[in-house]
Amino acid sequence: MHRRIIVPSAFAATLLLAIPASAADYVPGAPGIGDSYYPTSGNGGYDVSHYDLRLRYQPATDLLEGTATILATTTQNLSRFNLDLGLKVSEVRVDGRIARFAATGEHELEVTPAVPLAKDKRVTVVVRYAGKPSEFKVGGWSAWHRTPDGGVAAQEPDAAAWWFPSNDHPRDKATFDVSVQVPNGTQAISNGVLQSQTSVAGWTRFNWRSNKPQAPYLATLAVGKFDITTDRTANGLPVLNAYSKDLGDHDGAARASIERTAEVAEWLEGVFGPYPFNALGGYVPNVTSGYALETQTRPFYSPRQFANGANVSVVVHELAHQWYGDSVSVRDWKDIWINEGFARYSQWLWSEKEGEGTAQELADYVYAIRTAEDPFWTVRPGDPGPDDQFHIAVYDRGALALQALRNEIGDEDFFAILKGWPQRFAHGNARVADFVRYAEQVSGKPLAALFDTWLYQPVKPAAAPSPAAASAAAAAPAPARSAGKPVAPKSWKKIAATNTVHERDGR
Secondary structure, three states, X not given: OOOOOOOOHHHHHHHHHHOOOOHHHOEEOOOOOXXXXXXXXXXXXXXXXXXXXXXXXXXXXXXXXXXXXXXXXXXXXXXXXEEEOOOXXXXXXXXXXXXXXXXXXXXXXXXXXXXXXXXXOEEEEEEEEEEOHHHOOEOOEOOEEEEOOEEEEOOOOOOXXXXXXXXXXXXXXXXXXXXXXXXXXXXXXXXXXEEEEEEEOOXXXXXXXXXXXXXXXXXXXXXXXXXXXXXXXXXXXXXEEEEEOOOHHHHHHHHHHHOOHHHHHHHHHHHHOOOOOOOEEEEEOOOOOOOEEOOOOOOEEOHHHHOOOOOHHHHHHHHHOOOEOOOEEEOOHHHOHHHHHHHHHHHHHHHHHOOOOOHHHHHHHHHHHOOOOOHHHHOOOOOOOHHHOOOHHHHHHHHHHHHHHHHHHOHHHHHHHHHHHHHHOOOEEEOHHHHHHHHHHHHOOOOHHHHHHHHHOOOOOXXXXXXXXXXXXXXXXXXXXXXXXXXXXXOHHHHHOOOOOOOOOOO
């Protein structure tokens, strides 16, 4: 039998205040969010809801000065927490109070608040910092590009640490306000919608807003001298494209490709459903890199993507990522197939739409041109490993998996899945296993074996993802098959030209 002890309420409150929580109840947040490929990426113990970045950048010296205000909620009792930042910090405040801080590791900023933070507490963190982003490297590589007239932040899987403190992992998305002051005559480009632009005493401030959750690596900053074009879609979305004024021979091809952004996005809405963000566009700075990146609402394109002329296929790829990769992001970096396999398949669908080769013809060609001994088949798109995260197999074999799915379940269910998936996990995160389950739910078919064959087995599947093609290949005499050279679909050259979209220069 339990006795109930009655204590006057005022006295009870006094007792509670007199008994502080044990120091053992407050522990440091983890220095990594728990990613299987990148253990030090992101941080544990809190969840960010908003970044307010107020920056000043001098192109002549590459000096970036910033004040970041971070709104977050604790997910445990915290004695200390980490942020990801590579620039030098001068002051940190937590809820208005000066906090102790220390730089550790390659990009960790350890913050110890004056008062430990209880679980589920809303917290405001202010970080003042400065430095030259081009001088900061992690493992010998950089996410910051110096240009003749400024600098650009665009990289994957990490980019934020070069220009603002963050919880740098796709699992922790937030909204953004980015305010950048640059010398008059220079522009600052970022994500979302330009809210205002003002000039005072030789400097111009650009204020950008992204009002939907955004992974930190998808935040971008480009400072330089740009020619900017603006428009609105039929649905009223603002479109802003920016081209460096020094693109040289690549200028015309870049414009001929990126100025079709609204058209491509409208077509993708028919495939993937409503566009998930508040702005459209793209930008081409004068960088020497060769890759492109799906920075949210405003993809980054290197001039070299247009070295051989206009290529709308790369625009299709990066815009497809707005649904597959940006709105629905990886839960863990090993799930990269749910980004890249779908972006590559969107290029196949564009080819089909343009009458330059069906997705099936492209699948048959990709399957045929690689022998069983080709190392291509040893890479597993469903879990490629950090060294092969952006291997061509993740793209092409990843797209083969989708064609195999399409053939197995039929077009009606297949396109219902492509459109339903971005709605099911909108502005969130997902794993490969989540997609497999979702495809099984929509189609009503068991699909684990199909996905295992195409995403996880380190061998060439016994047959192409096409019953008809497989039957024809089996019926043909062996000498004829070995002597015959597969004929590339018309779109293949343009698609193959985008194979460098996620090659990371300097890594």
